[in-house]
Amino acid sequence: MLKNILYAILLGVGMAACLADHDNTGQADSNSNITAGEAMSETEQPDTNTEVTDPANLVLAKGQAGRVRIGMPIEEMRSQVPAGWQIRDTTLQLEGQQYTAYVLSNPESPHGMLVEQLCEPNCHVWRISIRDTNYRTAQGIGVGSKYGEVAQQHPIDYTSTGEAGFVAVSEKSGMSFILDSSQLDQNSLHKLKPDQIPANTLVRGILIY
Numbered sequence: 001m002l003k004n005i006l007y008a009i010l011l012g013v014g015m016a017a018c019l020a021d022h023d024n025t026g027q028a029d030s031n032s033n034i035t036a037g038e039a040m041s042e043t044e045q046p047d048t049n050t051e052v053t054d055p056a057n058l059v060l061a062k063g064q065a066g067r068v069r070i071g072m073p074i075e076e077m078r079s080q081v082p083a084g085w086q087i088r089d090t091t092l093q094l095e096g097q098q099y100t101a102y103v104l105s106n107p108e109s110p111h112g113m114l115v116e117q118l119c120e121p122n123c124h125v126w127r128i129s130i131r132d133t134n135y136r137t138a139q140g141i142g143v144g145s146k147y148g149e150v151a152q153q154h155p156i157d158y159t160s161t162g163e164a165g166f167v168a169v170s171e172k173s174g175m176s177f178i179l180d181s182s183q184l185d186q187n188s189l190h191k192l193k194p195d196q197i198p199a200n201t202l203v204r205g206i207l208i209y
Contacts, residue, residue, distance in 0.1 A: 054082065057082050057085070058109065058134050058135050058136065059135075059136065059137070059138065060130065060135050060136060060137045060141075060142065060175075060206065060208065061137065061138070062173055062174045062175070062208075063174050063208065064208070065113050065128045065130060065135060065208055066082075066104075066113070066135075067080055067082065068104065068113065068115055068125060068128060069125060070125055070126070070127070070128070070174075070208065070209065071124050071125060072124060072125045073122065073123070073124050074102075074117050074123040074124060074125065075123075077102070077115065077125060078102075081104065082106075084106055084107075085104060085105065085106040086104070086105060086106070087102055087103070087104050088102065088103045088105075089101075089102055090102070090103055090114075092116070099117070100117065101114055101115060101116045101117065102114070102115040102117070103115075105132075108134065109132045109134040109135070110132075111131045111132035111133075112132055113128055113129065113130050113132065113135070114128070114129040114131075115127075115128055115129075116128075116129070126209070127207060127208065127209045128207070128208040128209075129205065129206075129207055129208075130142070130143060130205060130206040130207075130208070131143060131204075131205045135206070137153065139153045141153055141154070141203075142203070142206070143203055143204065143205060143206065144202060144203060145202070145203045146199060146200050146201065146202060146203075147168065147177070147179060147197050147198065147199055147200070147201040147202070147203070148199030148200065150168065150170075150177050150203060151168075151194065151199075154170040154172070154173040154175060154177075155170055155172055155173075156168045156169065156170055156177075156194040157169050157170060157171045157172075157194070158193075158194065159189075159192050159193070159194055159197065161189050161190055165178050165179065165181060165204065166178070166179050166181040166184070166189050167179065167207070168194060168197065174208060174209060175206055175207065175208055175209075176206070176207040176209070177203050177205075177206055178203065178204045178205035178206065178207070179197070179201050179202070179203060179204065180201060180202040180203075180204050181201075183198070183201070184197075184198070184201070
């Protein structure tokens with residue numbers, strides 16, 4: 001089981017990089033270098049301020065981001081997009097294979113979330129990547145939080161490096177926290193234990209699986 005979780009996390013870190021470019025460009029629909037195509041289709045909902053600003057749509061929890069849940073059928077996810085939000089199909093590429101993922105966003109949270117699917121054969125939500133600072137757990141943890149704050153709320157089992165960066169994994173919470181490693185010794189990242197990471201290290205992204 002641990003081996004499967006580790007595989008999913010390492011694979012997911014590479015996928016999460018597709019939202020990293022948003023932090024630099026400010027464009028909600030820009031794709032990273034692993035993205036094989038632009039948004040394929042777009043569905044817009046009527047602009048209803050109540051729905052857009054509803055805090056419940058921005059809450060992170062185990063297995064869930066807003067209204068999107070791990071294991072949720074994709075058809076159900078698409079039918080429950082909050083008013084004022086939009087969902088865009090995008091194409092990702094992994095190991096030479098292309099597949100469809102989805103970006104949910106609104107004008108106040110333009111970076112939104114990236115939803116990856118697994119189809120076997122019916123498609124359901126497999127993993128959720130967060131790069132938007134508006135998404136928070138009930139304890140206030142989100143992108144921009146410090147590692148010390150994260151560790152107090154989410155027990156970290158181990159750290160690992162992947163294609164897009166350095167992650168701290170909390171199996172109990174079902175989350176991986178992508179950390180800003182720019183101030184860390186790059187040659188020692190693979191050796192760092194959870195209690196060796198500086199408390200002021202910032203969270204750059206969150207994976208929910």
